[in-house]
Amino acid sequence: MLIRHPADILPSEITDSAVYLERRRFLAQAGTLALAGALPAGLAHAAGQSLGPLIKSPLSIGESQTPYKAVTTYNNFYELGTDKEDPAQNTHRLKPAPWTLRIEGLVNKPQTIGIEQLLKLVPLEERIYRMRCVEGWSMVIPWVGIPLASLLKLADPQGSAKYVEFISHYDKATMTRGVLDWPYNEGLRLDEARNPLTILAVGLYGEVLPVQNGAPVRLVVPWKYGFKGAKSLVAIRLLEKQPSTAWMKAGPSEYGFYANVNPEVDHPRWSQATERRIGEFTKRKTLMFNGYADQVASMYSGMDLRRYF
């Protein structure tokens, strides 16, 4: 019988993460250079590829980051399977390149943007955010992305636009059927969408976004539960009326439009007062608006957060 013992030292103790990330970057760049001449641009956009120099953001937090492996193997991405390990194993079901994103609805300049254009729209920023799942666990993820506001500005929303709907890619032939009303969609109020914290993420840990995390482009709204961050976006639609979302349709009493992280408003079936930070042994207290109250609380002043959950 083979009894394997766990390694005495962690890989991270041998190689400093800055060093190995640099190594990855070097390899990726070397790969890119080699491929650049041979391939059309769209095909070179693949997970693991470095996104180059990034702007550091004052909105990033200093808490220790959840390891890359956990961020990329513990995912809720039901289109690729409903168990946490499924999405990482089913990445072949989604082709992130070539890819286009439509901005439509109540805008003066509707757009269809290719992923390469999106990456060059404004300088990419690193945003190290907390991510709190409605299921009671959390991570700290170094996203790479652009403020959603900058993209909205490009499309020039009309005065009547009050809400923004986000629509994910869905392919009936390769993806999960049933469970939710596909395609997955989410929504924000226009002021929430324009909040400086709201980003469209195109990467994490300095690299192109892996498929299981919502490649090639996804929404990240750090003060709301993770399910608000619709993955693999194909359309952003400006609307006058509040859209209904995939989770609202699936469980109207359990998932509301706002879904702000709130330790005082429990999920009907479980408490939201605490959370398990992935990699930690004891639970933490969940923070109001996931710790982003200073930046977002004013948007909800006077609102009954129990009613608008």
Place this chain on the structure above:
Amino acid sequence: MTPSNSQLATIKTVLFALCLIPAFLLWRSFEMDSLGANPIEAITRNTGEWTLRFLLITLCVTPLRKYSGWHWVVRLRRMLGLFAFAYGAAHLSTYLWLDQFFDWQAIAKDILKRPFITVGFAALVLMTPLALTSSNFAIRKLGGRRWQSLHRAIYPIAMLGCIHFWWLVKKDVTEPLIYSVILAVLLGLRAWWRELERRKQLAGSYLQQPRFEGKVIKIFAK
């Protein structure tokens, strides 16, 4: 086919070892750090699923005995039931210790306020007297009839287990549905047997002497 006492002892030993395999595999995954990003969730889920599986396996014993004619399998039933309890106790301990860290106030609130925890906890509480009366001594003390009616509590326990699983999943109920269907079949069989028995009694057939259809083989010649 009826094994001798020593053969049965061997069968019991092998079965005991088999029942320990899930615990061993879980321990080994833990040692090898291959339980994924959220090991506590994985342990809770694994022990919970095995509790439910052992409850269903225990409920399979009587149908197996009835349809195969292997009456001796009933002598393995208590061990299977005790393993269901053991995995259930491990499941509860994981919740109390690793998940809640003995925060009794939070635990009490959870049990009262969260219906899925309420039913899960109720199932384990109901299993306790069954586990405690799983000795030969207890059977003698209670008497077969009373012991049996007490141990029929496994029916509602298994139902509570399925409800517990059903209510905790966020959306995809495929797995709890599979367990529930198996349980429905196992309990449906018992309801059907009861119905057959009722019909037989209504027909008055139980009053008749059973007819002997075998052939008498004389052992001694006079």
